[in-house]
Amino acid sequence: MNRLQGRTAVVTGGGSGIGLASAKRFIDEGAFVYIFGRRQAALDAALATLGDKARAVRGSVDDLADLDTLYDTVRAERGQLDILLANAGTGAFAALGAITPEHYDQIFDVNVKGLLFTVQKGLPLMRAGGSIILTGSTTGVMGTPQFSVYSATKAAVRNFARSWAQDLRGTGIRVNVLSPGPTRTDLALEVVGTEAFEAMGATTPLGRLGDPAETAGAAAFLASDDSSFMTGSELFVDGGMAQI
Template sequence: MDRLAGKTAVVTGGGSGIGLASAKRFIDEGAFVYIFGRRQELLDTALQTLGDNARAVRGSVSDLADLDRLYETVRAERGGVDIVLANAGTGSFAPLGAITPEQYEQTFDINVKGVIFTVQKALPLMKAGGSIILTGSTTGEMGTPQFSVYSATKAAVRNLARSWAQDLRGTGIRVNVLSPGPTRTDLALDVVGAEAFEELGASTPLGRLGNPSETAGAAAFLASDDSSYMTGSELFVDGGLAQI
């Protein structure tokens, strides 16, 4: 397929998991992709998988200077960007009563501040037809024990898309949320634990965990003109977990 032929994409958190799978799918559909992440070893390994149509830039979405450097690289090498997948995220468990300021600040810095400035700093490089995709989560829709801070960040992401769809009126740029359910990534397995995560997957109507490639397919749909009449929307890839 070549739905993204000639397009330039930026994927934050692109060194592993859903970000890496989405970068690969974008490239398979014709895009050139910049992956952005904090860990150089993950980026280097990812580039071996992605091949010549990918470029890695190291940095954190919570560091505005790092984002400036990312987009200056994109501007200098490609002239602009057509697709932004604001995917970088983090989270940890803490029940009410055990939440620390450090946990709150880290989670909101990456999951909310990082999303806001990943998108805002991309806008001068985008034009009509551009697609912004924010990675949400089923936790933004559901009450999740011990995971309230992370869940609150994803609820915030959902409203950012609704509000930005209004802000972007007349620009031809779309913004949507892609919300995975329990998906087999290293981060999720580390945070939740393998056994508990498998049980969560088994509780979905489809009875299993998702694969990053399945979420990547939905990301490619939102990135392409196949979703040209969608903005402000949320697309769930969750095995039905948050739908029943």
């Protein structure tokens, strides 16, 4: 399939996990992809996998100067942007009573502030027909013990899409949320722990963890014209976890 032929994409958090899988799928469908992330070693390893249809820019979404560097590079080399997957995120556990300002700031700075300015700074490069995809989570609609701050950031992401769909009226640019459930990524296994995460996957109606490639398939759908009448929506790829 070549649904994304000739298009330019940016994927934040593109060095691993769902971001890397999505970058690969976008390339397989014809796009040129810029991956953006903090760890140079991960970016280098990702480029070795993605090949010559990818370019890496190192930086963090919570650093506005880094975002300027990213979009200056896209502007100079490609001139425009068709797909933006705002995927970078972080999370950690802390129960009510043990939440610190540092815990709150770290997670909100990346997941909310970082995502907001990732989109706002990329918007001038986007043209009619462009697709903005925000990575949400099942936690945005579910109560999760010890995970309230992270969950609140994902609820904020969901409302960003609803509100921005209104702000983008008349531009031809769409914005939707892609919400994975328990998916086998290095970050998730690190935060939750392998055994606990496997047990979580077993509780889904499909009885297993998701694979990043499965979420990437849904990202390609939202990036393509196949979803041309979707905006302000949330698409779950969660094995049914948040649906029952």
